[in-house]
Amino acid sequence: MKKSDCDFSPLKQQLIEQLEDIVLHLREGIHTLKTDSGCTLSRLESIKDQFETVETMAASFYLNCYLAPFTDKYLDISTCIQHLSSQRHGALIVIERKDSVDPFIRPGTPMGAALTHPLLESIFYPGNPLHDGAVLIRSNKIFSAANILPLSSQNWSDKKLGTRHRAAIGLTETCDALVLVVSEETGKVSFAVDGKLHPIITASSPL
Incomplete structure (x- = not known):
């Protein structure tokens, strides 16, 4: 896969933002556990949903990356x-x-x-x-x-x-x-x- 095939994609930027958001939620969950300041179950459920969304977005993004070197269509x-x-x-x-x-x-x-x-x-x-x-x-x-x-x-x-x-x-x-x-x-x-x-x-x- 050529690097240029997947550069400058709006979907790529969305993926980065979604992953950064997941990292933020994970850090907040870790902080909650360390400080015993609340329950993390609802936060974990939200993160699980985000992971599923990111997986689907990533598959859509990489589909075009996989296809581009082998067909112009x-x-x-x-x-x-x-x-x-x-x-x-x-x-x-x-x-x-x-x-x-x-x-x-x-x-x-x-x-x-x-x-x-x-x-x-x-x-x-x-x-x-x-x-x-x-x-x-x-x-x-x-x-x-x-x-x-x-x-x-x-x-x-x-x-x-x-x-x-x-x-x-x-x-x-x-x-x-x-x-x-x-x-x-x-x-x-x-x-x-x-x-x-x-x-x-x-x-x-x-x-």
Whole structure:
């Protein structure tokens, strides 16, 4: 990741401010404990909520940082997932990075089309025969659609993850691809990288 890819971002400044606020609250909590001047439980609950907010903000910030070196179309991708989220159209989008994903996926329908957010959104429109599989993005093109990804080998029964989410995690356990998931049940958006799933900010999930 190039340093310049993530510089001067308003979201980065918000992250810094949120983290500084958490540090302030932690220091106040420590002072309260040391001086026996009150109960810290409510303060700890507030800090927990702030951490969850910061995690989501950080994931949104780093998503563009992860995408920028490998595609110039990361704004189209971001716009697409925002729209899919608001409409609760499920989606699974693979962005190939350094590693080829060919050895790990069952290929679907070749496309070789220029990446635009209207085209990407249309693939996942309910009723489209390609909408159930994963779209593969290579550089600035939609390389193929309706690809089948390997499911994660981990036991995710306690987290009640659907097939799309387990497929996203499964592929990123085997290569360095980044996989975006939109839940058709909730509209929530996550991305998987290095076998881990991270929630990100959308208009339908405001902070």
